[in-house]
Amino acid sequence: MSGGGDEMKAFRGLQAHLASRWALADGDGPEPRDIVVVPSLSFDGIDTVSIDGVIHYEERMLFALNLLRHPRARLVYVTSAPIHPAAMDYMLSLISGIPNEHMRRRLTVLSLYDSSRTPLTRKILQRPRVIERIRHLIRPERGLMTCFTVTEAERSLAVALGVPLYGVDPDLIWLGTKSGSRWAFRKAGVPLLPGAEDLKSEKDLVEAIDGLWEENDGLERMVVKQNTGFSGHGNAILDLSALSAVSPKSGASREARGQALADALSTMRFVDARQTWDTFKEKFEREGGIVETFVEDKNKRAPSCQLRISPEGSLDAISTHDQLVEGVDGQIYAGCRFPSDAAYRMDIQRDALRVGEILQEKGTVGRLAVDFICVQAAGGSWKHYAIETNLRLGGTTHPMMLLRMMTDGRYDPDTGLYLTPRGEPQFYIATDSMRSDSYRGLLVEDLLDIAAVDGLHYQAWSESGVLFHFTGALSEFGKLGITAVGKSPAEADHWFEQTRQVLDRETKGKRCTSKS
Numbered sequence: 001m002s003g004g005g006d007e008m009k010a011f012r013g014l015q016a017h018l019a020s021r022w023a024l025a026d027g028d029g030p031e032p033r034d035i036v037v038v039p040s041l042s043f044d045g046i047d048t049v050s051i052d053g054v055i056h057y058e059e060r061m062l063f064a065l066n067l068l069r070h071p072r073a074r075l076v077y078v079t080s081a082p083i084h085p086a087a088m089d090y091m092l093s094l095i096s097g098i099p100n101e102h103m104r105r106r107l108t109v110l111s112l113y114d115s116s117r118t119p120l121t122r123k124i125l126q127r128p129r130v131i132e133r134i135r136h137l138i139r140p141e142r143g144l145m146t147c148f149t150v151t152e153a154e155r156s157l158a159v160a161l162g163v164p165l166y167g168v169d170p171d172l173i174w175l176g177t178k179s180g181s182r183w184a185f186r187k188a189g190v191p192l193l194p195g196a197e198d199l200k201s202e203k204d205l206v207e208a209i210d211g212l213w214e215e216n217d218g219l220e221r222m223v224v225k226q227n228t229g230f231s232g233h234g235n236a237i238l239d240l241s242a243l244s245a246v247s248p249k250s251g252a253s254r255e256a257r258g259q260a261l262a263d264a265l266s267t268m269r270f271v272d273a274r275q276t277w278d279t280f281k282e283k284f285e286r287e288g289g290i291v292e293t294f295v296e297d298k299n300k301r302a303p304s305c306q307l308r309i310s311p312e313g314s315l316d317a318i319s320t321h322d323q324l325v326e327g328v329d330g331q332i333y334a335g336c337r338f339p340s341d342a343a344y345r346m347d348i349q350r351d352a353l354r355v356g357e358i359l360q361e362k363g364t365v366g367r368l369a370v371d372f373i374c375v376q377a378a379g380g381s382w383k384h385y386a387i388e389t390n391l392r393l394g395g396t397t398h399p400m401m402l403l404r405m406m407t408d409g410r411y412d413p414d415t416g417l418y419l420t421p422r423g424e425p426q427f428y429i430a431t432d433s434m435r436s437d438s439y440r441g442l443l444v445e446d447l448l449d450i451a452a453v454d455g456l457h458y459q460a461w462s463e464s465g466v467l468f469h470f471t472g473a474l475s476e477f478g479k480l481g482i483t484a485v486g487k488s489p490a491e492a493d494h495w496f497e498q499t500r501q502v503l504d505r506e507t508k509g510k511r512c513t514s515k516s
Helices: 007-013 020-024 054-069 085-093 100-105 119-124 128-137 152-161 170-176 178-188 201-215 239-248 253-268 277-287 345-361 399-409 444-453 473-476 487-506
Strands: 035-036 075-077 105-110 143-147 195-199 223-228 235-239 290-291 303-309 313-325 332-336 367-376 381-391 410-412 417-419 425-435 466-469 479-486
Touching: 007 054, 007 152, 007 303, 020 143, 035 119, 035 152, 035 332, 054 075, 054 085, 054 100, 054 399, 054 466, 054 473, 075 128, 075 290, 075 367, 085 100, 085 105, 085 444, 100 105, 100 170, 105 128, 119 128, 119 345, 128 152, 143 152, 152 170, 170 178, 170 381, 178 195, 178 303, 178 345, 178 381, 201 223, 201 253, 201 277, 201 290, 223 277, 235 253, 235 479, 253 277, 303 345, 313 345, 313 410, 332 399, 345 367, 345 381, 399 425, 399 479, 425 487, 444 466, 444 473, 444 487, 473 479, 479 487
Parallel strands: 035 075, 035 143, 075 105
Antiparallel strands: 195 290, 223 235, 223 290, 303 313, 303 367, 313 332, 332 425, 367 381, 410 417, 417 425, 425 479, 466 479
8 A cells, every 4th residue: 555646745744743743642731632543453464473362452552541641632442343341441440530431431442343354554444434433533633643553554544534643654664674673773883683684585585594604603593584574473493403414614515505595495483383485485575584693592581672752852761671482482472571681771771772863863753662682691791682673562562551551650761660659660570472271261351350359450559460451362262461560570470470370270170161
């Protein structure tokens, strides 16, 4: 989808109002403000990704309900599938200071009743009456649209609604690709893994792998990445151990090694189990990609630093996390701990801000994250490498925003800690995928009831407990999200494990089976 000249001109005109609209939406004051939230998973290939309940990731932006604490704000939240009323009531209950009924009058949750894998924004664009309905719900002269990620489709929708778009200009999204990330890391002088980018074909990939293998003695594996992906589902692992007969030290000719590498691409381990080399190659050659050396250290860490570049020109660090990973060779995001380890959190924040400066110079606006790999040296110090930039919201965004919704605290960039209004630090562990087959069939009401009876809910007086999200996938897939908060890392771990134990106990042996 590509906008023509008229659309581009209209978009530039709307974006000229972005700074003032963003300041209005983000700030205090009595002025009216209308926000349209479109949590679309606008990723190439999202229609085939093997993530159970992926459509319910549209619930990740429910923290935007916090904007309703402004008494003259109106908010329209659009989804593909309906969100359970109990889940909405729960989220509104996390917002202090405003009666729920007052917020409900100013909130419209608009479902398209379309659970297909087509990205939400494209579904909206295919429904002119929905666009017209949204326009009638907002005052375009005071409106703003915010999204999970931004593509040309979101640009088209912003123009159709007549409101500016808070997020990176689609013309700059290449900076968030794997190749664009490596360009920015080099420009910022930030360490990155040995690799090669801007690869467009199988021939490019084979030559790049051959060159890396020759330059890095003892290399065991490499990671091949499509330029865009979601939660690691555009990655593949190439094992070089089976190719020792043609290694650079073997004496084999370059032609023989090149042919062996080309043949080996079909044997790569794909993070997305549904991928084959043919399907992987089609997207790789269509959008490009990179190859990087694989870090073999079993104790490596995967921290991330979140930044915000405001339309007004500020660049701020807003959190660091240690990401929890799973799946094929630890390539899939499964959750996070806040904050990241004190041994390196300020180092990755410093380097992420350097990358942010490069992106800001290019005109980037919005939330983003810079991901790293950290390995510990023999002396105990940590060395880090930047591996990718996500110019969008991600899995680490909503846990922090939910905590802010609940506590009105702040992130302290000087220490990397989150502080309550009383100045006391809080810690958490979060996941989108606490799951068990025994959880299938649980309704949102069941979950909230179990949590109440067993004292799991976050309590303001103790500043600890559990916040729930991603509940739309619970009944069908036995999968939910939680953020377990404590005044120490150990207390956060306690709440996390306590939640798992309670759910396991309450669902074990209690599933009903049909009898014919």
